[in-house]
Amino acid sequence: MKATNRRLVLGPRRRSAFVLALAAVIANRGDAQQNRPYRPAFDVTDYQIAIDLPDTGATIHANATLTVTKPGRADALVLDLLDLTVNSVTVDGRSVKFVRGPGTIEIPLPVKRGANPTYQISVDYGGAVTDGLIARVDSAGRWTYFGDNWPNRARHWIPSIDHPSDKATVTWRVTAPASQTVVGNGKLVSTRTVRRDGNERTETVWRESKRIPVYLMVIAAAPLERLDLGDTACGLAEGQRCVPQFVYTAPEQRDVVPGPFARAGEIVQLFGRLVGPFPYEKLAHLQSSTRFGGMENASEIFYADGAFRRRTMNEGLIAHETAHQWFGDAVTEREWAHLWLSEGFATYFAALWTRAARGDSAFRAQLAEIRSTVLADTQSVTKRPVIDTIETNYLELLNRNSYEKGGFVLHMLRAQVGERAFFDALRSYYLKHRHSTAVTDDLRAEMERESKQNLGWFFDQWLRRPGYPEVTATWSYDAAAHEASIKVAQNPRFGLFQLPLMISVIDSSGAAHQATVELSGKTDAPQQVRVPLPSAPARMVLDPNVDALARLTVVGPTP
Ligand SMILES: [Zn+2]
Numbered sequence: 001m002k003a004t005n006r007r008l009v010l011g012p013r014r015r016s017a018f019v020l021a022l023a024a025v026i027a028n029r030g031d032a033q034q035n036r037p038y039r040p041a042f043d044v045t046d047y048q049i050a051i052d053l054p055d056t057g058a059t060i061h062a063n064a065t066l067t068v069t070k071p072g073r074a075d076a077l078v079l080d081l082l083d084l085t086v087n088s089v090t091v092d093g094r095s096v097k098f099v100r101g102p103g104t105i106e107i108p109l110p111v112k113r114g115a116n117p118t119y120q121i122s123v124d125y126g127g128a129v130t131d132g133l134i135a136r137v138d139s140a141g142r143w144t145y146f147g148d149n150w151p152n153r154a155r156h157w158i159p160s161i162d163h164p165s166d167k168a169t170v171t172w173r174v175t176a177p178a179s180q181t182v183v184g185n186g187k188l189v190s191t192r193t194v195r196r197d198g199n200e201r202t203e204t205v206w207r208e209s210k211r212i213p214v215y216l217m218v219i220a221a222a223p224l225e226r227l228d229l230g231d232t233a234c235g236l237a238e239g240q241r242c243v244p245q246f247v248y249t250a251p252e253q254r255d256v257v258p259g260p261f262a263r264a265g266e267i268v269q270l271f272g273r274l275v276g277p278f279p280y281e282k283l284a285h286l287q288s289s290t291r292f293g294g295m296e297n298a299s300e301i302f303y304a305d306g307a308f309r310r311r312t313m314n315e316g317l318i319a320h321e322t323a324h325q326w327f328g329d330a331v332t333e334r335e336w337a338h339l340w341l342s343e344g345f346a347t348y349f350a351a352l353w354t355r356a357a358r359g360d361s362a363f364r365a366q367l368a369e370i371r372s373t374v375l376a377d378t379q380s381v382t383k384r385p386v387i388d389t390i391e392t393n394y395l396e397l398l399n400r401n402s403y404e405k406g407g408f409v410l411h412m413l414r415a416q417v418g419e420r421a422f423f424d425a426l427r428s429y430y431l432k433h434r435h436s437t438a439v440t441d442d443l444r445a446e447m448e449r450e451s452k453q454n455l456g457w458f459f460d461q462w463l464r465r466p467g468y469p470e471v472t473a474t475w476s477y478d479a480a481a482h483e484a485s486i487k488v489a490q491n492p493r494f495g496l497f498q499l500p501l502m503i504s505v506i507d508s509s510g511a512a513h514q515a516t517v518e519l520s521g522k523t524d525a526p527q528q529v530r531v532p533l534p535s536a537p538a539r540m541v542l543d544p545n546v547d548a549l550a551r552l553t554v555v556g557p558t559p
Contacts, residue, residue, distance in 0.1 A: 232244070508538050
Protein backbone atom coordinates (compact mmCIF):
# COMPACT_ATOMS: atom_id res chain seq x y z
CA MET A 1 0.00 0.00 0.00
CA LYS A 2 1.01 3.55 -0.46
CA ALA A 3 -0.27 6.24 1.88
CA THR A 4 -1.69 9.40 0.35
CA ASN A 5 -0.88 11.47 3.39
CA ARG A 6 2.85 12.14 3.57
CA ARG A 7 2.65 12.64 7.33
CA LEU A 8 2.39 8.98 8.17
CA VAL A 9 2.85 8.92 11.89
CA LEU A 10 0.51 10.54 14.31
CA GLY A 11 1.60 12.23 17.47
CA PRO A 12 4.26 11.44 20.06
CA ARG A 13 4.34 8.24 22.02
CA ARG A 14 5.31 7.55 25.57
CA ARG A 15 5.25 4.23 27.27
CA SER A 16 6.64 3.12 30.58
CA ALA A 17 9.44 0.60 30.81
CA PHE A 18 6.99 -1.74 32.50
CA VAL A 19 4.55 -1.62 29.59
CA LEU A 20 7.43 -2.17 27.16
CA ALA A 21 8.67 -5.18 29.13
CA LEU A 22 5.17 -6.60 29.46
CA ALA A 23 4.48 -6.20 25.76
CA ALA A 24 7.78 -7.94 24.96
CA VAL A 25 6.71 -10.90 27.10
CA ILE A 26 3.35 -11.07 25.34
CA ALA A 27 5.00 -10.78 21.93
CA ASN A 28 7.42 -13.59 22.76
CA ARG A 29 4.60 -15.81 23.86
CA GLY A 30 2.92 -15.09 20.51
CA ASP A 31 6.10 -16.09 18.67
CA ALA A 32 6.19 -19.40 20.47
CA GLN A 33 2.65 -20.24 19.43
CA GLN A 34 1.60 -21.89 16.23
CA ASN A 35 0.95 -20.08 12.98
CA ARG A 36 -2.25 -18.38 14.16
CA PRO A 37 -1.37 -16.05 17.00
CA TYR A 38 -4.80 -14.36 16.90
CA ARG A 39 -7.39 -17.15 17.30
CA PRO A 40 -5.03 -20.10 17.64
CA ALA A 41 -7.73 -22.76 18.03
CA PHE A 42 -9.29 -22.06 14.61
CA ASP A 43 -8.40 -21.96 10.96
CA VAL A 44 -10.87 -20.56 8.42
CA THR A 45 -10.06 -22.24 5.11
CA ASP A 46 -12.82 -20.76 2.92
CA TYR A 47 -15.26 -17.85 2.83
CA GLN A 48 -18.34 -17.80 0.60
CA ILE A 49 -19.78 -14.33 0.78
CA ALA A 50 -23.07 -13.41 -0.87
CA ILE A 51 -23.92 -9.72 -0.82
CA ASP A 52 -26.95 -7.84 -2.10
CA LEU A 53 -26.03 -4.27 -2.86
CA PRO A 54 -28.73 -1.57 -2.91
CA ASP A 55 -29.53 0.82 -5.78
CA THR A 56 -28.57 3.71 -3.53
CA GLY A 57 -27.29 4.03 0.05
CA ALA A 58 -25.18 1.82 2.27
CA THR A 59 -27.57 -0.90 3.43
CA ILE A 60 -26.52 -4.41 2.48
CA HIS A 61 -28.00 -7.86 3.00
CA ALA A 62 -25.42 -10.58 3.19
CA ASN A 63 -24.63 -14.16 4.04
CA ALA A 64 -21.17 -15.49 4.82
CA THR A 65 -20.50 -19.21 4.93
CA LEU A 66 -17.17 -20.10 6.48
CA THR A 67 -15.43 -23.45 6.41
CA VAL A 68 -13.59 -23.68 9.71
CA THR A 69 -11.30 -26.33 11.11
CA LYS A 70 -10.49 -26.57 14.79
CA PRO A 71 -6.99 -27.85 15.44
CA GLY A 72 -7.01 -26.41 18.98
CA ARG A 73 -9.29 -26.76 22.01
CA ALA A 74 -12.26 -24.39 22.18
CA ASP A 75 -15.99 -24.68 22.77
CA ALA A 76 -17.00 -21.60 20.84
CA LEU A 77 -15.83 -19.85 17.71
CA VAL A 78 -15.40 -16.08 17.98
CA LEU A 79 -15.76 -14.16 14.72
CA ASP A 80 -15.10 -10.46 14.28
CA LEU A 81 -18.02 -8.33 13.08
CA LEU A 82 -18.72 -4.72 13.99
CA ASP A 83 -21.84 -2.60 13.55
CA LEU A 84 -24.11 -4.85 11.49
CA THR A 85 -27.10 -6.86 12.65
CA VAL A 86 -26.77 -10.64 12.78
CA ASN A 87 -30.08 -12.28 11.90
CA SER A 88 -29.19 -15.92 12.28
CA VAL A 89 -26.27 -18.34 12.50
CA THR A 90 -26.18 -21.98 11.53
CA VAL A 91 -23.51 -24.59 12.20
CA ASP A 92 -23.53 -27.46 9.71
CA GLY A 93 -27.01 -26.38 8.64
CA ARG A 94 -28.48 -26.31 12.17
CA SER A 95 -29.59 -23.07 13.72
CA VAL A 96 -27.61 -22.14 16.86
CA LYS A 97 -27.91 -19.58 19.63
CA PHE A 98 -25.09 -17.11 19.24
CA VAL A 99 -23.89 -14.30 21.48
CA ARG A 100 -23.53 -10.92 19.80
CA GLY A 101 -20.80 -8.83 21.45
CA PRO A 102 -19.91 -5.26 20.50
CA GLY A 103 -17.41 -6.44 17.87
CA THR A 104 -17.84 -10.19 17.86
CA ILE A 105 -20.17 -13.12 17.30
CA GLU A 106 -19.61 -16.01 19.67
CA ILE A 107 -20.82 -19.25 18.13
CA PRO A 108 -21.06 -22.47 20.19
CA LEU A 109 -19.73 -25.52 18.39
CA PRO A 110 -20.89 -29.11 18.85
CA VAL A 111 -18.25 -31.57 19.99
CA LYS A 112 -16.86 -33.65 17.12
CA ARG A 113 -14.59 -36.64 17.26
CA GLY A 114 -11.15 -36.77 15.70
CA ALA A 115 -8.35 -34.27 15.20
CA ASN A 116 -9.04 -31.07 13.26
CA PRO A 117 -12.83 -31.31 12.99
CA THR A 118 -14.42 -29.14 10.29
CA TYR A 119 -17.52 -26.96 10.60
CA GLN A 120 -19.64 -24.98 8.13
CA ILE A 121 -20.66 -21.74 9.79
CA SER A 122 -23.27 -19.64 8.04
CA VAL A 123 -24.00 -16.09 9.19
CA ASP A 124 -26.97 -14.15 7.86
CA TYR A 125 -26.48 -10.44 8.50
CA GLY A 126 -27.02 -6.94 7.20
CA GLY A 127 -27.45 -3.25 7.84
CA ALA A 128 -25.83 0.03 6.89
CA VAL A 129 -22.06 -0.34 6.39
CA THR A 130 -19.96 2.43 7.89
CA ASP A 131 -16.46 1.27 6.96
CA GLY A 132 -14.60 -1.61 5.25
CA LEU A 133 -17.02 -1.52 2.34
CA ILE A 134 -17.00 2.12 1.31
CA ALA A 135 -20.42 3.09 -0.07
CA ARG A 136 -20.34 6.55 -1.57
CA VAL A 137 -21.46 8.78 -4.39
CA ASP A 138 -18.71 9.57 -6.91
CA SER A 139 -18.02 12.95 -8.49
CA ALA A 140 -20.63 12.25 -11.18
CA GLY A 141 -23.34 11.47 -8.61
CA ARG A 142 -23.32 7.66 -9.02
CA TRP A 143 -23.32 5.20 -6.12
CA THR A 144 -20.12 3.15 -5.86
CA TYR A 145 -18.98 0.36 -3.51
CA PHE A 146 -15.34 -0.49 -2.87
CA GLY A 147 -13.82 -2.73 -0.19
CA ASP A 148 -10.98 -1.10 1.75
CA ASN A 149 -9.98 -3.34 4.64
CA TRP A 150 -6.42 -2.59 5.73
CA PRO A 151 -5.46 -3.31 8.45
CA ASN A 152 -8.47 -4.81 10.28
CA ARG A 153 -11.50 -3.02 8.86
CA ALA A 154 -12.87 -6.12 7.10
CA ARG A 155 -14.76 -6.75 10.34
CA HIS A 156 -17.03 -3.83 9.43
CA TRP A 157 -18.64 -5.94 6.69
CA ILE A 158 -17.28 -9.52 6.75
CA PRO A 159 -17.79 -11.88 9.71
CA SER A 160 -14.26 -13.21 9.84
CA ILE A 161 -11.14 -14.10 11.74
CA ASP A 162 -9.77 -10.70 10.88
CA HIS A 163 -6.03 -11.19 11.19
CA PRO A 164 -3.31 -11.71 8.54
CA SER A 165 -2.25 -15.03 10.09
CA ASP A 166 -5.48 -16.75 9.01
CA LYS A 167 -5.61 -17.00 5.21
CA ALA A 168 -8.43 -18.54 3.22
CA THR A 169 -9.90 -18.89 -0.24
CA VAL A 170 -12.94 -16.73 -1.03
CA THR A 171 -15.95 -16.78 -3.33
CA TRP A 172 -17.89 -13.55 -3.90
CA ARG A 173 -21.51 -13.68 -5.08
CA VAL A 174 -22.59 -10.08 -5.56
CA THR A 175 -26.05 -8.98 -6.64
CA ALA A 176 -26.04 -5.39 -7.86
CA PRO A 177 -27.92 -3.05 -10.18
CA ALA A 178 -27.27 -3.94 -13.83
CA SER A 179 -25.46 -0.61 -14.32
CA GLN A 180 -22.67 -1.69 -11.96
CA THR A 181 -19.55 -3.58 -12.99
CA VAL A 182 -18.57 -5.97 -10.21
CA VAL A 183 -14.96 -7.08 -9.71
CA GLY A 184 -13.73 -9.48 -7.02
CA ASN A 185 -10.61 -11.44 -6.13
CA GLY A 186 -9.52 -14.24 -8.44
CA LYS A 187 -11.35 -15.49 -11.49
CA LEU A 188 -14.71 -14.47 -12.90
CA VAL A 189 -16.95 -17.53 -12.55
CA SER A 190 -20.30 -16.30 -13.87
CA THR A 191 -22.63 -13.41 -14.46
CA ARG A 192 -26.37 -13.75 -14.84
CA THR A 193 -29.46 -11.63 -14.69
CA VAL A 194 -31.73 -12.19 -11.70
CA ARG A 195 -35.03 -10.60 -10.72
CA ARG A 196 -35.31 -9.13 -7.22
CA ASP A 197 -38.51 -7.40 -6.11
CA GLY A 198 -39.52 -6.88 -9.73
CA ASN A 199 -36.11 -5.33 -10.60
CA GLU A 200 -33.57 -6.79 -12.97
CA ARG A 201 -30.22 -7.13 -11.30
CA THR A 202 -26.94 -8.80 -12.12
CA GLU A 203 -25.40 -11.55 -10.03
CA THR A 204 -21.63 -11.75 -10.48
CA VAL A 205 -19.48 -14.53 -9.02
CA TRP A 206 -15.72 -14.31 -8.52
CA ARG A 207 -13.58 -17.01 -6.96
CA GLU A 208 -10.09 -16.72 -5.47
CA SER A 209 -8.73 -20.24 -5.24
CA LYS A 210 -5.51 -19.25 -3.44
CA ARG A 211 -5.49 -18.52 0.27
CA ILE A 212 -5.34 -14.78 1.00
CA PRO A 213 -5.64 -12.76 4.21
CA VAL A 214 -9.01 -11.18 5.01
CA TYR A 215 -7.56 -7.67 4.62
CA LEU A 216 -7.16 -8.36 0.89
CA MET A 217 -10.68 -9.76 0.33
CA VAL A 218 -12.59 -7.04 -1.51
CA ILE A 219 -15.13 -6.29 -4.17
CA ALA A 220 -15.68 -3.28 -6.38
CA ALA A 221 -19.15 -2.42 -7.65
CA ALA A 222 -19.36 0.78 -9.64
CA PRO A 223 -20.07 2.00 -13.18
CA LEU A 224 -16.58 0.94 -14.29
CA GLU A 225 -15.26 0.53 -17.81
CA ARG A 226 -12.88 -2.31 -18.45
CA LEU A 227 -9.80 -1.86 -20.61
CA ASP A 228 -7.95 -4.99 -21.56
CA LEU A 229 -4.14 -4.97 -21.29
CA GLY A 230 -4.05 -8.49 -22.74
CA ASP A 231 -2.19 -11.59 -21.65
CA THR A 232 1.10 -10.60 -20.05
CA ALA A 233 4.15 -12.31 -18.58
CA CYS A 234 3.36 -15.61 -20.32
CA GLY A 235 5.06 -18.57 -18.66
CA LEU A 236 5.51 -16.56 -15.47
CA ALA A 237 2.16 -17.33 -13.83
CA GLU A 238 1.48 -20.39 -11.71
CA GLY A 239 0.96 -23.36 -14.01
CA GLN A 240 3.04 -21.61 -16.71
CA ARG A 241 0.04 -19.57 -17.77
CA CYS A 242 -0.08 -15.90 -18.77
CA VAL A 243 -1.31 -13.12 -16.50
CA PRO A 244 -4.36 -11.39 -17.98
CA GLN A 245 -4.33 -7.74 -16.92
CA PHE A 246 -7.12 -5.17 -16.96
CA VAL A 247 -7.66 -1.59 -15.96
CA TYR A 248 -11.08 -0.52 -14.67
CA THR A 249 -11.85 3.20 -14.61
CA ALA A 250 -14.83 5.48 -14.29
CA PRO A 251 -16.18 6.09 -17.82
CA GLU A 252 -14.78 9.67 -17.92
CA GLN A 253 -11.25 8.47 -17.15
CA ARG A 254 -11.01 5.71 -19.70
CA ASP A 255 -8.46 7.65 -21.78
CA VAL A 256 -5.95 7.35 -18.91
CA VAL A 257 -5.19 3.91 -20.30
CA PRO A 258 -2.70 2.68 -21.29
CA GLY A 259 -0.69 5.74 -20.07
CA PRO A 260 1.22 4.65 -16.95
CA PHE A 261 -0.15 1.10 -17.42
CA ALA A 262 1.65 0.66 -20.74
CA ARG A 263 4.43 -1.30 -19.01
CA ALA A 264 2.25 -3.21 -16.48
CA GLY A 265 3.08 -6.41 -18.35
CA GLU A 266 6.82 -5.82 -18.14
CA ILE A 267 6.54 -5.12 -14.42
CA VAL A 268 4.90 -8.51 -13.79
CA GLN A 269 7.47 -10.10 -16.05
CA LEU A 270 10.40 -8.61 -14.14
CA PHE A 271 9.12 -9.66 -10.72
CA GLY A 272 8.11 -13.09 -12.05
CA ARG A 273 11.66 -13.60 -13.30
CA LEU A 274 13.29 -12.34 -10.10
CA VAL A 275 11.06 -14.10 -7.56
CA GLY A 276 8.78 -16.79 -8.99
CA PRO A 277 5.45 -17.22 -10.73
CA PHE A 278 2.73 -14.57 -10.37
CA PRO A 279 0.42 -16.02 -7.71
CA TYR A 280 -3.12 -15.25 -8.93
CA GLU A 281 -5.58 -15.83 -11.76
CA LYS A 282 -5.50 -12.25 -13.12
CA LEU A 283 -4.30 -8.80 -12.22
CA ALA A 284 -6.81 -5.94 -12.36
CA HIS A 285 -5.99 -2.28 -11.66
CA LEU A 286 -8.96 -0.22 -10.48
CA GLN A 287 -9.82 3.39 -9.94
CA SER A 288 -11.45 3.17 -6.52
CA SER A 289 -12.31 4.98 -3.32
CA THR A 290 -9.50 3.47 -1.20
CA ARG A 291 -8.28 5.82 1.52
CA PHE A 292 -4.73 4.91 0.52
CA GLY A 293 -2.82 6.05 -2.58
CA GLY A 294 -2.87 2.42 -3.64
CA MET A 295 -4.00 -0.80 -1.97
CA GLU A 296 -2.61 -4.15 -3.06
CA ASN A 297 -5.78 -6.29 -2.81
CA ALA A 298 -4.98 -9.78 -4.11
CA SER A 299 -5.35 -9.85 -7.91
CA GLU A 300 -7.20 -6.51 -7.94
CA ILE A 301 -5.18 -3.44 -7.01
CA PHE A 302 -7.25 -0.45 -5.90
CA TYR A 303 -5.82 3.01 -6.60
CA ALA A 304 -7.03 6.34 -5.27
CA ASP A 305 -9.74 7.87 -7.38
CA GLY A 306 -7.94 11.24 -7.40
CA ALA A 307 -4.82 9.75 -9.00
CA PHE A 308 -6.91 9.00 -12.08
CA ARG A 309 -8.84 12.25 -12.10
CA ARG A 310 -5.73 14.39 -11.58
CA ARG A 311 -3.68 12.22 -13.95
CA THR A 312 -1.02 11.52 -11.30
CA MET A 313 -1.01 7.73 -11.67
CA ASN A 314 2.57 6.61 -12.16
CA GLU A 315 4.65 3.54 -12.89
CA GLY A 316 6.34 3.65 -9.47
CA LEU A 317 2.99 3.20 -7.72
CA ILE A 318 1.96 0.42 -10.11
CA ALA A 319 5.30 -1.35 -9.51
CA HIS A 320 4.93 -0.99 -5.72
CA GLU A 321 1.40 -2.46 -5.62
CA THR A 322 2.28 -5.15 -8.16
CA ALA A 323 5.27 -6.27 -6.05
CA HIS A 324 2.86 -6.76 -3.14
CA GLN A 325 1.11 -9.55 -5.06
CA TRP A 326 4.20 -11.65 -4.22
CA PHE A 327 5.15 -9.98 -0.93
CA GLY A 328 2.28 -9.24 1.42
CA ASP A 329 -0.40 -11.02 -0.61
CA ALA A 330 1.06 -14.44 -1.50
CA VAL A 331 3.60 -14.43 1.36
CA THR A 332 1.78 -12.59 4.15
CA GLU A 333 3.34 -11.21 7.33
CA ARG A 334 2.03 -13.52 10.06
CA GLU A 335 2.10 -10.70 12.61
CA TRP A 336 1.68 -6.97 12.08
CA ALA A 337 5.09 -6.32 13.66
CA HIS A 338 6.66 -7.89 10.56
CA LEU A 339 4.92 -5.51 8.15
CA TRP A 340 8.27 -4.64 6.54
CA LEU A 341 8.10 -8.07 4.84
CA SER A 342 5.28 -6.49 2.84
CA GLU A 343 6.04 -2.75 2.62
CA GLY A 344 9.86 -2.90 2.64
CA PHE A 345 9.76 -5.44 -0.18
CA ALA A 346 7.29 -3.39 -2.23
CA THR A 347 9.50 -0.30 -1.74
CA TYR A 348 12.65 -2.13 -2.84
CA PHE A 349 11.03 -3.91 -5.77
CA ALA A 350 9.67 -0.61 -7.07
CA ALA A 351 13.31 0.55 -7.06
CA LEU A 352 14.34 -2.64 -8.89
CA TRP A 353 11.71 -1.79 -11.50
CA THR A 354 13.30 1.67 -11.85
CA ARG A 355 16.67 -0.01 -12.43
CA ALA A 356 15.22 -2.29 -15.12
CA ALA A 357 13.25 0.51 -16.80
CA ARG A 358 15.54 3.53 -16.46
CA GLY A 359 19.00 2.24 -15.62
CA ASP A 360 21.43 2.12 -12.74
CA SER A 361 21.81 5.86 -12.14
CA ALA A 362 18.03 6.27 -11.78
CA PHE A 363 18.09 3.32 -9.36
CA ARG A 364 20.87 4.94 -7.28
CA ALA A 365 18.98 8.23 -7.29
CA GLN A 366 15.90 6.43 -5.93
CA LEU A 367 18.02 4.77 -3.21
CA ALA A 368 19.42 8.18 -2.27
CA GLU A 369 15.87 9.50 -1.95
CA ILE A 370 14.83 6.52 0.18
CA ARG A 371 17.86 7.07 2.40
CA SER A 372 17.25 10.78 2.89
CA THR A 373 13.63 10.02 3.80
CA VAL A 374 14.85 7.61 6.49
CA LEU A 375 17.44 10.08 7.81
CA ALA A 376 14.91 12.94 7.93
CA ASP A 377 12.42 10.95 10.00
CA THR A 378 12.14 11.72 13.69
CA GLN A 379 8.90 9.85 14.48
CA SER A 380 9.70 6.19 14.01
CA VAL A 381 13.19 5.47 12.67
CA THR A 382 15.07 7.02 15.58
CA LYS A 383 12.67 5.69 18.21
CA ARG A 384 11.49 2.25 17.19
CA PRO A 385 12.94 -0.84 15.57
CA VAL A 386 11.53 -1.89 12.19
CA ILE A 387 10.11 -5.03 13.83
CA ASP A 388 7.90 -3.13 16.26
CA THR A 389 6.14 -5.60 18.55
CA ILE A 390 4.79 -2.85 20.80
CA GLU A 391 2.64 -0.80 18.43
CA THR A 392 -1.03 -1.76 18.52
CA ASN A 393 -2.34 1.07 16.33
CA TYR A 394 -1.47 -0.67 13.07
CA LEU A 395 -1.98 2.47 10.98
CA GLU A 396 1.07 3.85 12.79
CA LEU A 397 3.11 1.00 11.31
CA LEU A 398 2.70 2.65 7.91
CA ASN A 399 5.88 4.53 8.70
CA ARG A 400 9.42 5.12 7.44
CA ASN A 401 10.59 1.97 9.21
CA SER A 402 8.26 -0.42 7.40
CA TYR A 403 8.69 1.23 4.00
CA GLU A 404 11.94 3.09 3.39
CA LYS A 405 14.17 1.59 6.07
CA GLY A 406 12.88 -1.92 5.35
CA GLY A 407 13.50 -1.39 1.64
CA PHE A 408 17.04 -0.14 2.19
CA VAL A 409 17.81 -3.04 4.52
CA LEU A 410 16.99 -5.40 1.64
CA HIS A 411 19.43 -3.48 -0.53
CA MET A 412 22.19 -3.91 2.09
CA LEU A 413 21.28 -7.56 2.58
CA ARG A 414 21.80 -8.07 -1.14
CA ALA A 415 25.32 -6.64 -0.84
CA GLN A 416 26.00 -8.66 2.32
CA VAL A 417 25.13 -12.07 0.84
CA GLY A 418 25.86 -11.35 -2.82
CA GLU A 419 23.59 -11.03 -5.85
CA ARG A 420 23.11 -14.72 -6.56
CA ALA A 421 22.52 -15.86 -2.96
CA PHE A 422 20.11 -12.95 -2.41
CA PHE A 423 17.80 -13.80 -5.29
CA ASP A 424 18.12 -17.57 -4.78
CA ALA A 425 17.09 -17.05 -1.15
CA LEU A 426 14.20 -14.77 -2.14
CA ARG A 427 12.97 -17.38 -4.60
CA SER A 428 13.07 -20.18 -2.03
CA TYR A 429 11.48 -17.92 0.62
CA TYR A 430 8.69 -17.15 -1.84
CA LEU A 431 8.13 -20.73 -2.99
CA LYS A 432 8.20 -22.07 0.56
CA HIS A 433 5.75 -19.53 2.04
CA ARG A 434 3.47 -18.51 -0.83
CA HIS A 435 -0.25 -18.81 -0.05
CA SER A 436 0.85 -18.94 3.56
CA THR A 437 2.54 -16.64 6.07
CA ALA A 438 6.03 -15.76 7.23
CA VAL A 439 7.95 -13.80 9.84
CA THR A 440 11.39 -12.24 9.55
CA ASP A 441 13.20 -15.34 10.79
CA ASP A 442 11.80 -17.29 7.83
CA LEU A 443 13.55 -14.84 5.50
CA ARG A 444 16.74 -14.98 7.58
CA ALA A 445 16.75 -18.79 7.41
CA GLU A 446 16.70 -18.73 3.59
CA MET A 447 19.38 -16.02 3.39
CA GLU A 448 21.62 -17.95 5.79
CA ARG A 449 21.17 -21.20 3.90
CA GLU A 450 21.95 -19.68 0.49
CA SER A 451 24.86 -17.53 1.67
CA LYS A 452 26.27 -19.97 4.24
CA GLN A 453 26.62 -16.99 6.59
CA ASN A 454 25.30 -16.45 10.07
CA LEU A 455 23.16 -13.33 9.69
CA GLY A 456 21.70 -12.94 13.18
CA TRP A 457 23.85 -9.82 13.76
CA PHE A 458 22.67 -8.26 10.47
CA PHE A 459 18.95 -8.74 11.14
CA ASP A 460 19.37 -7.62 14.76
CA GLN A 461 21.27 -4.41 14.07
CA TRP A 462 19.03 -3.26 11.23
CA LEU A 463 15.60 -4.53 12.26
CA ARG A 464 15.50 -5.07 16.00
CA ARG A 465 16.86 -1.78 17.20
CA PRO A 466 16.16 1.83 16.18
CA GLY A 467 18.38 4.17 14.21
CA TYR A 468 21.27 3.92 11.78
CA PRO A 469 25.02 4.50 11.84
CA GLU A 470 26.33 8.06 12.00
CA VAL A 471 29.73 8.12 10.39
CA THR A 472 32.28 10.91 10.17
CA ALA A 473 35.32 10.69 7.90
CA THR A 474 38.18 13.10 8.55
CA TRP A 475 40.87 13.30 5.93
CA SER A 476 44.27 14.87 5.39
CA TYR A 477 46.99 14.69 2.75
CA ASP A 478 50.61 13.85 3.40
CA ALA A 479 52.49 15.55 0.53
CA ALA A 480 55.84 13.91 1.43
CA ALA A 481 54.39 10.38 1.49
CA HIS A 482 52.02 11.09 -1.43
CA GLU A 483 49.01 9.65 0.32
CA ALA A 484 45.63 10.69 1.60
CA SER A 485 44.88 9.56 5.11
CA ILE A 486 41.25 9.03 6.13
CA LYS A 487 40.00 8.42 9.64
CA VAL A 488 36.50 6.97 9.92
CA ALA A 489 34.56 7.08 13.21
CA GLN A 490 31.05 6.02 14.27
CA ASN A 491 28.93 7.99 16.68
CA PRO A 492 27.48 5.32 19.01
CA ARG A 493 24.16 7.20 19.41
CA PHE A 494 22.17 4.17 18.13
CA GLY A 495 24.81 1.61 19.03
CA LEU A 496 27.57 0.46 16.72
CA PHE A 497 26.91 -1.02 13.31
CA GLN A 498 28.96 -3.47 11.30
CA LEU A 499 29.01 -2.47 7.63
CA PRO A 500 31.35 -1.94 4.73
CA LEU A 501 31.74 1.68 3.64
CA MET A 502 33.20 2.65 0.29
CA ILE A 503 35.20 5.86 0.09
CA SER A 504 35.93 7.57 -3.17
CA VAL A 505 38.85 9.99 -3.26
CA ILE A 506 38.71 12.32 -6.25
CA ASP A 507 42.12 13.64 -7.32
CA SER A 508 42.85 16.97 -8.98
CA SER A 509 42.46 15.41 -12.45
CA GLY A 510 38.94 14.21 -11.54
CA ALA A 511 39.92 10.54 -11.33
CA ALA A 512 38.35 8.50 -8.50
CA HIS A 513 40.41 6.26 -6.22
CA GLN A 514 38.39 3.89 -4.11
CA ALA A 515 38.91 2.20 -0.78
CA THR A 516 36.56 0.24 1.47
CA VAL A 517 36.53 0.43 5.26
CA GLU A 518 34.89 -2.32 7.28
CA LEU A 519 33.15 -0.54 10.13
CA SER A 520 33.12 -2.60 13.27
CA GLY A 521 30.03 -3.34 15.31
CA LYS A 522 32.24 -3.95 18.34
CA THR A 523 34.47 -0.91 18.80
CA ASP A 524 34.03 2.80 18.26
CA ALA A 525 37.78 3.34 17.87
CA PRO A 526 38.28 5.23 14.58
CA GLN A 527 39.60 3.25 11.64
CA GLN A 528 42.25 4.59 9.35
CA VAL A 529 42.86 4.04 5.63
CA ARG A 530 45.58 5.40 3.42
CA VAL A 531 45.14 5.96 -0.29
CA PRO A 532 48.26 6.60 -2.42
CA LEU A 533 47.77 9.80 -4.43
CA PRO A 534 50.27 11.88 -6.44
CA SER A 535 48.69 15.17 -5.33
CA ALA A 536 46.23 16.46 -2.76
CA PRO A 537 42.66 15.20 -3.30
CA ALA A 538 40.09 17.62 -4.70
CA ARG A 539 37.31 16.04 -2.64
CA MET A 540 36.14 12.92 -0.95
CA VAL A 541 32.82 11.11 -1.34
CA LEU A 542 31.55 8.55 1.16
CA ASP A 543 29.45 5.69 -0.20
CA PRO A 544 29.41 6.90 -3.84
CA ASN A 545 27.04 4.09 -4.95
CA VAL A 546 24.47 4.66 -2.19
CA ASP A 547 24.90 1.26 -0.56
CA ALA A 548 24.94 2.22 3.13
CA LEU A 549 22.01 3.39 5.22
CA ALA A 550 24.01 5.86 7.28
CA ARG A 551 24.33 9.54 8.03
CA LEU A 552 27.65 10.42 6.43
CA THR A 553 29.79 13.46 7.13
CA VAL A 554 33.13 14.38 5.60
CA VAL A 555 35.47 16.71 7.47
CA GLY A 556 38.79 17.94 6.18
CA PRO A 557 41.44 18.55 5.32
CA THR A 558 43.02 18.90 8.75
CA PRO A 559 46.36 20.62 9.17
ZN1 LIG B 1 2.65 -0.95 0.00
